[in-house]
Amino acid sequence: MRRIFWSWLILFFFFSLSLFLALSTGPVRISLFALSPRDQAILLHLRLPRALSSFFVGGGLALSGAVFQGLFRNPLADSYLLGISSGASLGAAAALVLGFTSPLAIFTGVSFFSFLGSLLALFLVFYFGSRDGYFSVFRLLLSGLGVGLFFSSFVAVLMIMAEEELKALIFFFMGGFSSASWETTWVAVTLVPVCVWIAFYYARELNVLLLGEETALSSGVNTKRVQAIYAVLAAFLTSISVSVAGLIGFVGLIVPHMVRMVFGADHRILLPVTFLLGGTFLILCDTLAKVVLAPSELPVGVVTSLFGVPVFLYLLKKERGEYGL
Amino acid sequence: MESNVVLQIHNVSFAYERALVLKNISFSIRQGEFVALIGPNGSGKTTLLKIILGTLIPREGEIRLDGKPVLSYPPKERAKKMSYVSQQLSAGFPLTVQELVSLGRYPHEGRFSQAAGDTQAVEEALRLTDSLPFRERKFTALSGGEKQKVLIARALAQTSYLLLLDEPTVHLDLYFQLQILNSLTRLCSEGRSTVVAVLHDLNLVSLFADKVLLLKSGEPIAFGKVEEVMNERSMRDAFGVEVAVSRDSQSGAVYYLPRRPQS
Numbered sequence: 001m002r003r004i005f006w007s008w009l010i011l012f013f014f015f016s017l018s019l020f021l022a023l024s025t026g027p028v029r030i031s032l033f034a035l036s037p038r039d040q041a042i043l044l045h046l047r048l049p050r051a052l053s054s055f056f057v058g059g060g061l062a063l064s065g066a067v068f069q070g071l072f073r074n075p076l077a078d079s080y081l082l083g084i085s086s087g088a089s090l091g092a093a094a095a096l097v098l099g100f101t102s103p104l105a106i107f108t109g110v111s112f113f114s115f116l117g118s119l120l121a122l123f124l125v126f127y128f129g130s131r132d133g134y135f136s137v138f139r140l141l142l143s144g145l146g147v148g149l150f151f152s153s154f155v156a157v158l159m160i161m162a163e164e165e166l167k168a169l170i171f172f173f174m175g176g177f178s179s180a181s182w183e184t185t186w187v188a189v190t191l192v193p194v195c196v197w198i199a200f201y202y203a204r205e206l207n208v209l210l211l212g213e214e215t216a217l218s219s220g221v222n223t224k225r226v227q228a229i230y231a232v233l234a235a236f237l238t239s240i241s242v243s244v245a246g247l248i249g250f251v252g253l254i255v256p257h258m259v260r261m262v263f264g265a266d267h268r269i270l271l272p273v274t275f276l277l278g279g280t281f282l283i284l285c286d287t288l289a290k291v292v293l294a295p296s297e298l299p300v301g302v303v304t305s306l307f308g309v310p311v312f313l314y315l316l317k318k319e320r321g322e323y324g325l
Numbered sequence: 326m327e328s329n330v331v332l333q334i335h336n337v338s339f340a341y342e343r344a345l346v347l348k349n350i351s352f353s354i355r356q357g358e359f360v361a362l363i364g365p366n367g368s369g370k371t372t373l374l375k376i377i378l379g380t381l382i383p384r385e386g387e388i389r390l391d392g393k394p395v396l397s398y399p400p401k402e403r404a405k406k407m408s409y410v411s412q413q414l415s416a417g418f419p420l421t422v423q424e425l426v427s428l429g430r431y432p433h434e435g436r437f438s439q440a441a442g443d444t445q446a447v448e449e450a451l452r453l454t455d456s457l458p459f460r461e462r463k464f465t466a467l468s469g470g471e472k473q474k475v476l477i478a479r480a481l482a483q484t485s486y487l488l489l490l491d492e493p494t495v496h497l498d499l500y501f502q503l504q505i506l507n508s509l510t511r512l513c514s515e516g517r518s519t520v521v522a523v524l525h526d527l528n529l530v531s532l533f534a535d536k537v538l539l540l541k542s543g544e545p546i547a548f549g550k551v552e553e554v555m556n557e558r559s560m561r562d563a564f565g566v567e568v569a570v571s572r573d574s575q576s577g578a579v580y581y582l583p584r585r586p587q588s
Contacts (some may be wrong), residue, residue, distance in 0.1 A: 073417030132342075204436065208428050210417040211479075217380050219483065220404030220432035265418035 004269065007262075011276050018283040022051040025291050050180040054286040054300070055279035056188040057177075057245045060237035062278020063199055065252030066259070066271055067234040070206045071227060072137045078253040079238035081141060083125055083148025084118050088235075088242035090151045090158075091117020093169055097162040111187050111243035118239040121147055122231055175246030176300045177286050188240050195233050196275050202226055203267035210265070250304045251278050254312045261315045281308065329356040330392075331487055331519045332377065337386035339369075339376055339543075346372050347543045350386070354536075356486070359513045359520045361530040363555075364540035365564055370523045371412070373540070374489050377521065378409050390487070404432035408483035410490045414472045419463040422475050426450055426460075429482030450481035453508045455501070469496035477505060490522040494529065502526070506533045527555060527568070527581040539563055552579060 024032050026047060030039045061079075068077040079085045094100065095113035102112035129135050129143030159169050205226040208216045216223050241248065255278045256270070263269050285303040292298055332354040339347040347369045354360050362370045375381040377388055379395045388395040390406055398406070408429070416425060429450065430443040451457050454474040459467065464475060473496045480488060488509070494502040510533050512518035524530050530537060530551060537554040539546040541563045547554040560568040560581070567584040 070418070073415075075418075201436070204431060207420070207424075208431050210420065211425075211428065211476075212411060212413050212415075214375065214378070214380050214411055215409060215413075217400065218378050218404060218407070218409035218489075219428065220401035222400050260418060264424070265420045266424055 004263075007273070011273065011280070015276060015280045015283075018280050018287065019051055019055070022054070022283050022287045023047050025287055027295060045182070049182045049185040050177045050286070051283055053180045053185040053188055053244050054177050054282045056185075056192040057241040057248070057279075058251055058282025058285075059275040059279030060188070060192045060195065061241045061248065061251040061282075062255035063196065063271060063275045064234040064237040064241075065254075066256035066267075066274045067199060067206070067230050067237075068252075069256055070210065070267055070270075071230050071234075072140060073210055073212075074137050074141065075257065076253075077137075077141065079118075079234065080148070080249065080252070082144035083121050083146070083151060084144075084235050084238045085242060085247060086148040086151035086155070087121025087124075088114040088118040088239040089173065089247065090154050091115065091120075091239070092172070092243050093155050093158045096169060096172060097158050097165050106190065107187055108184060108243065111184070111240060114243035115236060115239040117151070118235040118242075119232070121151060122235045126231070173246045174299050174301075175248045176289065176297065177245055178297055180244070184244050188244055192237065192240060195237055196272070198229065198233055199271050199275075200268070202229060203271050206230065206267045206271075245300070248282075248301045248304060250301070250308050251282060254308060255281060258312055258315055261319055330354070331356050331390070332521070333389040333392075334373075334377070335387050335389070337373075337376060337383045337388065339372060339381060339383045345543060347376070347383075350538075350540075350545050352538060352545070352548045354519060354521065356519050357513050357516045358535045359510050359522070359533060360536045360538065361534035361551075362521065362523045362538050362540065363525070363527070363530060363563075364546075367542075368540040368563075369543040370540060371491055372543075374409070374491055374521065374523060378407065378489055379403060401432040404483065404485065406485050407487040407489065408480040408485040410476050410480045410488075410493055412491045412495075414469060414476070414496070416464050419465040421460070422456060422462055422464055422467070422478075423447070423451075423460045425464050425475055426456070426478045426482050429479040429484075432483065446482045446484050450478040453481055453512075454478040455504065470498060470501060473497055474501065474505070486518055488518055488520045488522075490520065492523050492525065494524070494526070502529060503532075509533070527560070531555065531579045531581065555579075555581065 023043060024030060028042055030042060035043065065078040068079060068082060069075060091113035092110045095109045100113050101109040104112060124147045125140060125144045126135065128146065129140035159166055162169060205221050208219050208221045209223065209226065213223050256274050259270055259274045259277055263273055285307060286300050289298040289300045289303045330353050334350055334352050337347060337350045338345065350373065362373060364370055372381060376383050377395065390398065395403065426447050430446060434440065434443050451460055454477050456474050456478050459471060464472065467475065473493065477493055494505060497505060506529060509518065509520050513520055534551055536549060537551050538548045539554050539559060546563055547559060557568055557570055560566055569582040569584060571580050571582065573580060
């Protein structure tokens, strides 16, 4: 218990630190302790939405990875491998090129169609990955690879078709938070916390599911319902991250593993810690992306890999064969 | 007498797509009995367990648990009455032994609360399976035999009175095969458990089971006491193996010694 308490404290410290750094760095020099009206506007309309969207996108990506890995009991599962990101990308690209708007006020057109795309991908992955209502993990992963490739090639077709918006599309998929505004951030700030709560609420069921579907059923878990809830939740988190920040690798696949290696595999701890660490990590990476080569910005995906991968590889090497790989 | 029947299997048939896997199976089990399912590979033993469990739905017939159709129970209520140990030894990610065994309390505990009975049940399950020495270790780092003990402990922690076990002793050494089965039969004789187990070792069946169901190609060949069901002829018919049956003069136990094939 003690160890868990201290770990939380350290995590919150890093979260606060990263938030402070994110708010106080940028092209304009601002002191957080003596704000002019102009500084206030910069803080409120540029830096705060940017910091919040990087936090919720990072947390959401990491959480969706942890959920997919737990659900499929496979260390390689994440929204990229399963083709869900490609579905979300296709939806977002279609909305950008064809100018779709959202029927719901909370979503932008891009985020709404990105969610639809991820749901379509999810449905196809399960449809082709299952037989007679049962699915095997490897069948699903292969089905995900197929669906993902198929959707990605559609995105390429859209790019060729969209001569005028080509630049916007390329910029969009490069990923990053430099164009973050309240309009794009709003959906993440309001709905990602709901997702975190739902994920945490069913964490015990996800633990039991680690023993396999039949054992989980025999333990009294309504497996089909829990699997459906988690799959839609992870797809939704994926679509939010794609619609806000384009394609960012590493976070969804690797952060959950780092947390498991330190905190263990109990999802009641794993899921909230993964969310907090993923979010903190992406705030830090985005801040670095702003300052390293200022005034030009690095793509945030480059920073996540440059700084995250060495830490991950160190943990992987240090791990003493308990991780079950 | 009818009152302490825990499980009734009535005229059950099952098919995967078109191939009939189980044909007209009927038997019932009383509280405290240890029933072994035996039969050649592919004779439908695991399928039968899954049908009893309610994860596979029979094409015909019905399973009654405590007098009610097994499929009529809500999942958690069913789990309080019946637990299951599959053949599978993997747990995906590195839970500790204690965490894994605690998962057996799922149908009992509240979402964010644990009762004293939960801890107690976990402790006893760890003790009965001799898993206390490695309770803090990661499940993924254990040997095959240790994993099997832990998975049995998880099912015991569920404190249901019907235990379904699919080959619970395959990964255990001789000592622990006897230990685990002895613990289970003791729970049965105390009236706390009823066991249905798929077993391959005829001598273990003879030592521990009260009753045996012998299956061949999905059909029940015989159901009854060990000595009535398992004899030279039935073993030849079911397995195609010549077996010498003898009695240990000291303990009175019946032993089955397979003979080497002739060709």
